Amino acid sequence: KQEVTQIPAALSVPEGENLVLNCSFTDSAIYNLQWFRQDPGKGLTSLLLIQSSQREQTSGRLNASLDKSSGRSTLYIAASQPGDSATYLCAVRPRGAGANNLFFGTGTRLTVIP
């Protein structure tokens, strides 16, 4: 069974800092990996999706990388802002049986201090 781990569980940084969130997964047979943002009391919003054949994806101040062979992904946030404060979740979609099931990490709760 796919296991997804996110470290750290919580992170607090001053505004303007660049930061990296980590995600690791145990089975490299994946279709894709997604990073989501979750605000308190809200649903999940997809930030970036990396296909298994890709190494990275960028959207604005966000850059996500994928190293499938080592089972790792990172989400890089440049010039952090207080509005970036949220919980960030990564999820992998496996290949083969269970391809309809996303496996989620427990998230990293980010606080950006003004």
Added chain:
Amino acid sequence: NAGVTQTPKFRVLKTGQSMTLLCAQDMNHEYMYWYRQDPGMGLRLIHYSVGEGTTAKGEVPDGYNVSRLKKQNFLLGLESAAPSQTSVYFCASSTRDPQNIQYFGAGTRLSVL
């Protein structure tokens, strides 16, 4: 743009009571999903549907039933609620392509006393 809408947003049940959570999507997506989110655990798939009239079990299906009578709606039922079903429930939908993104509703917070 409504996207994925879940009702109700909050509910408190007593042990043994039943209820139905409703998910509606207006994006004409073929696939729909029900997840639960518990503290210290990632979201886990309860049931999913790949089309009208079809449903399948996910990772944690016990104690839940689902129905997809219309393409735009996916219902999650609890026949006899238990305290272990206290959780936040999320519905999502996506197109058929497995590479595509799942779109999530805002969630239903359920407490079973």
